[in-house]
Amino acid sequence: MTGFNTLAIHAGQEPDPATGAVIPPLHLTTTYKQDGVGGLRGGYEYSRSANPTRDTLQTALAALEQGTRGLAFASGLAAEDTLLRTVCRPGDRIVLGGDAYGGTYRLISRVLEPWGVTHSPVDLNDLDAVRAAVAPETTRVIWCETPSNPLLNVSDIAALAEIAHASGTLLVVDNTFASPYLQQPLTLGADVVVHSTTKYLGGHSDVVGGALVVADTELGERLAYHQNAMGAVGGPFDSWLVLRSLKTLGVRMDRHSANAGRVAEWLLEHPGVGDVLYPGLPQHRNHEIAAKQMSGFGGMVSFRLKAGEEAALRVCERAQLFTLAESLGGVESLIEHPHRMTHASAAGSPLEVPADLVRLSVGIEDVDDLLADLDQALA
Structure with missing residues (x-):
């Protein structure tokens, strides 16, 4: 094969x-x-x-x-x-x-x-x-x-x-x-x-x-x-x-996945962060299913702010290397507030997403630079 x-x-x-x-x-x-x-x-x-x-x-x-x-x-x-x-x-x-x-x-x-x-x-x-x-x-x-x-x-x-x-x-x-x-x-x-x-x-x-x-x-x-x-x-x-x-999908996905795993682990330790949603974490509700049917866990990470929606909005606004933008999957890292951006059309429906949620599309930059940006955005 x-x-x-x-x-x-x-x-x-x-x-x-x-x-x-x-x-x-x-x-x-x-x-x-x-x-x-x-x-x-x-x-x-x-x-x-x-x-x-x-x-x-x-x-x-x-x-x-x-x-x-x-x-x-x-x-x-x-x-x-x-x-x-x-x-x-x-x-x-x-x-x-x-x-x-x-x-x-x-x-x-x-x-x-x-x-x-x-x-x-x-x-x-x-x-x-x-x-x-x-x-x-x-x-x-x-x-x-x-x-x-x-x-x-x-x-x-x-x-x-x-x-x-x-x-x-x-x-x-x-x-x-x-x-x-x-x-x-x-x-x-x-x-x-x-x-x-x-x-x-x-x-x-x-x-x-x-x-x-x-x-x-x-x-x-x-x-x-x-x-x-x-x-x-x-x-x-x-x-x-x-x-x-x-032609470069495989090498890009390897880097996206590695960076996202590091970011998810870092967010777990941050005192201002509540739930960290990433299927590569053993704590994830579907980690075993993900490990069974996926060969890696991807570049998308979402997390919830303990202080609520306004804190989530401030993180999105303060981020610098993570660009505030919709879409995902590019080589550059993006940050967004789904409740008010990509998923606003689901507001008031059974598919409404939490207002304290932030979504990251973790790119292929040097991961230490990404962590430093999240550190200052969450400060």
């Missing part, structure tokens, strides 16, 4: 046959010359339908997630929307992790629900509650983020897959926080993997994108049809940027 880092550099990325270029070309074109009516070269006619640069990225993503097909989109939410409108119909139901990303919750509750698709927020660590929430005649999807955003809960993918498949339901896993380097949900029984490629796959805070990778070829065909018909495809330059970044 070819190793992950080898696949990341080579899967779908043979040297260009025309020139020998070792980096796949960037095909900035909308249309393609046909050799007579319907005489397509390589199946290309229009770049919404297919583009060689996007195809190369999709091949690489499928290889890294060990799926049968990868599909690249203009954003993570575009990928989610295409998936849900492909597999759901009015009257269907989604079982949604009780601490899902605010944008996912907004898409399901405010865009799909008026269309007739309902949802049930459930603690995915409570398997009995998940079983009770799944109605075989209407539930089409169990939607799982693991680790979750921003509470860093870890769900047992294999156990959820067993529950889903017993009722003919799809298990969808948002693998954005872990990346395929640390976790491969399809190998554990998931049906679809979702990524915001904006995050660790892109890794440099310079591209917005999303992806789906599937285990079943028939579902892959259906999604590819809707990808073209709905049109929220990844552009060639965006695809090229993500493809470039995949």
Whole structure:
């Protein structure tokens, strides 16, 4: 079996046959010359339908997630929307992790629900509650983020897959926080993997994108049809940027994980900090599950301030090396207040996050500099 880092550099990325270029070309074109009516070269006619640069990225993503097909989109939410409108119909139901990303919750509750698709927020660590929430005649999807955003809960993918498949339901896993380097949900029984490629796959805070990778070829065909018909495809330059970044995903994730582990351990000892949420800590409620299904614990750390929301806001404002900004997964460290920023759309809902919570995206800087910045921000 070819190793992950080898696949990341080579899967779908043979040297260009025309020139020998070792980096796949960037095909900035909308249309393609046909050799007579319907005489397509390589199946290309229009770049919404297919583009060689996007195809190369999709091949690489499928290889890294060990799926049968990868599909690249203009954003993570575009990928989610295409998936849900492909597999759901009015009257269907989604079982949604009780601490899902605010944008996912907004898409399901405010865009799909008026269309007739309902949802049930459930603690995915409570398997009995998940079983009770799944109605075989209407539930089409169990939607799982693991680790979750921003509470860093870890769900047992294999156990959820067993529950889903017993009722003919799809298990969808948002693998954005872990990346395929640390976790491969399809190998554990998931049906679809979702990524915001904006995050660790892109890794440099310079591209917005999303992806789906599937285990079943028939579902892959259906999604590819809707990808073209709905049109929220990844552009060639965006695809090229993500493809470039995949080559260093493994080495970046090693550094993100090492730095985040140090930061989490340091925060545990700080007198102003309450809970530290990081699956690599033995104290984490899901540490054993994380250790079983992940090969590392990632670069995301959340923590709660004993003094409450105002203290959390002050830490975000005082941080200097940690940049106050939304998003995550870039080489630079970021800090944010989820309650008022990334998860504001979940306010007042069952998915509302604590107001005293701070989320860190720990970058690949020298970790001693990161600790010094947190020290002064928490002073």
